[in-house]
Amino acid sequence: MLRLTEIKLPLDHSESALKAAILERLAIAEDDLVAWTVARRGFDARKRGAIALVYSLDVEARNEKAILKRLKGDKHLAPTPDTSYRFVAQAPAELNSRPVVIGMGPAGLFAALILAQSGFRPIVLERGKAVRERTKDTFGLWRQGKLDPESNVQFGEGGAGTFSDGKLHSQIKDPLHHGRKVLTEFVKAGAPPEILYVSKPHIGTFRLVSMVEKMRATIQELGGEIRFQSRVEDIEIEDGQVRGVVLADGERIASDHVVLAVGHSARDTFRMLYRRGVYIEAKPFSIGFRIEHPQALIDSCRFGSDAGNPVLGAADYKLVHHCKNGRSVYSFCMCPGGQVVAAASEEGGVVTNGMSQYSRSERNANSGIVVGITPEDYPGNPLAGMEFQRQWEARAFELGGRDYCAPGQLVGDFLAGRPSTAFGAVQPSYTPGVHLCDLSSALPDYVIAAMREAIPAFDKQIRGFAMHDAVLTGVETRTSSPIRIKRNNDDFQSLNTRGLYPAGEGAGYAGGILSAAVDGIKVAEAVALSMVGQAAP
Structure with a gap:
């Protein structure tokens, strides 16, 4: 087959337009076109009022070699790449031991799935609860202000990505097309087939819940064992080699191959690893607030008269500003038609995140507006960043009224440096609730200064971004x-620890559902090869 890229058509093009575009680009007769499918569909919205859909197509035609030879100078024509997944190893009939996977977010889920599909019967240890029970506990915080430190937005089956927009795009390099394996497995588990070809696929929270359950069932059917409410208290290391894990109830599970996929909020686990001498280093991350606008404003600014077109859906944005103080401010985890959610995992702290359902039909758009920081901002041992996060989460808890309400401020008041006293046109979506105040003490001075410079700059790209009644909600610390x-x-x-395989966001090797899942696949392949005595390719 042939891969044709960069085919641009008007937003309202006819059903026959794609076929006509193929015939024109390849300069072939209609009889020579056997079949075609959409490999990718995005859109170019740089010119409002003239938005174009941009396609990549997989085409089956007669005499394909002759077509390639005739059009060899066309950089948008090539053989269709082979994106099928190939397992690197299969387990022997008799296993001497079983791999252990700690954590069941995207990285742990796909590590376990690949190991199960390869016959290695992994043991998955998840400190939180199964996704349905976890959802009830999460709603307990959102609706009643009751936090369960072991079952919340951060901990439990599906990981933090379960309560998110469910974005499935990433900028990682993926030469082996592992991302295609992720999307294919998601479709098998009930995701809409369109995620295989739209340029910015997403699923939404409610669909993710049922998908995670189906993938869990697949792992179990293949011999995997999944244990919830099984927090790993310790890892046994002998002469630099992992020998097993110890659970909070004292049970020991022997294994020479342990995948560590605990997510970015497993602070007690990080401390245990540091105490055990596992090599850890501090890394940069970002902190800031969530910002909410009317979704209709974002749609109008991005799409003009085409706002509301079902092909385009709810508009998103991606913004960045480099400040005079050397800081970078950028939008993070933008959720069209979504809500701001309580994402705390420790008592006495307030953390925000964003979430959307598949429909993206809520009235507000929200995004993190965050500022990059480095280990130089929190000097100390490699765990100092954790304490830095805790400091500002505790401050948000205090400013919000110490009941898991979040501190908030209208954008106009934030820019003017005065407290807010009443909401305007934008009603915040965060529950248990938002307590209006002055956010100037909610984060370090350099972060506040950078955000006050960046928001008016963003307004030049999206008119209305600095609207007075837009709402800032604090704090976003778990980027x-x-x-x-x-x-x-x-x-x-x-x-420095053989048999320990750090994976995903918590280990610092991913950022988002897709990249974490791909990392889980790569780590699972390394485990499989090690267990059958082969070196990685």
Whole structure:
């Protein structure tokens, strides 16, 4: 087959337009076109009022070699790449031991799935609860202000990505098309087939819940064992080699291959690893607030008269500003038609995140507006970033009234440096509730200064971004892990602990559902090869 890229058509093009575009680009007769499918569909919205859909197509035609030879100068024509997944190893009939996977977010879920599909019957240890029970506990915080430190937005089956927009795009390099494997497995589990071809696929929270359950069932059917409410208290290391894990109830599980996919909020686990001497280093991350606008404003600014077109859906944005003080401010985890959610995992702290359902039909758009920080901002041991996060989460808890309400401020008042006293046109979506105040003491002075410079700059790109009644809600501190558990590039094992395979966001090797899932696949392949005595390719 042939891959045709950069085919641009008007937003309202006819059903026959794609076929006509193929015939024109390849300069072939209609009889020579056998079949075609959409490989990718995005849109170019740089010119409001003239938005174009942009396609990549997989085309089956007669005499394909002759077509390639005739059009060899066309950089938008090539053979269709092979994106099928190939397992790197299969388990022997008799396993001497079973791999352990700690954590069941995207990285742990896909590590377990690949290991199960390869016959290794993994044991998955998740400190939180199954996704349905976890959802009830999460709603307990959102609706009643009751936090369960072991079952919340951060901990439980599906990981933090379960309560998010469910974005499935990433900018990672993926030469082996592992991302395609992720999307294919999601479709098998009930995701809409369109995620295989739209340029910015997303699923939404409610669909993710049922999908995670189906993937869990697949792992179990293949011999995997999944244990919830099983927090790993310790890892046994002997002469630099992992020998097993110890659970909070004292049970020991022996294993020479342990995948560490605990997510970016497992602070007690990070501390245990540091105490055990596993190599850890501090890494940059970002902190800031969530900002909410009317979704209709974002749609109008991005799409003009085409706002509301069902093909385009709810508009998103991606913004960045480099400040005079050397800081970078950028939008993070933008959720069209969504809500701001309580994402705390420790008592006495307030953390925000964003979430959307598949429909993206809520009245507000929200995004993190965050400022990059580095280990120089929180000097100390490699875990100092955790304490830095805690400091500002505790401050948000105090400013919000110490009942898990979040501190908030209208954008106009934030820019003017005065407290807010009443909401305007934008009603915040965060529950348990938002307590209006002055956010100037909610984050470090350099963060506040950078945001006050960036928001008016963003207004030049999206008119109305600095509207007075837009709402800021604090604080966003869990943008990524504050540490990196370094690993070897060849076999994915910890730099100084054999048999320990750091994976995903918590280890500092991913950012988002897709990249974490891909990382889980790569780590699972390394485990499989090690267990059958082969070196990684």
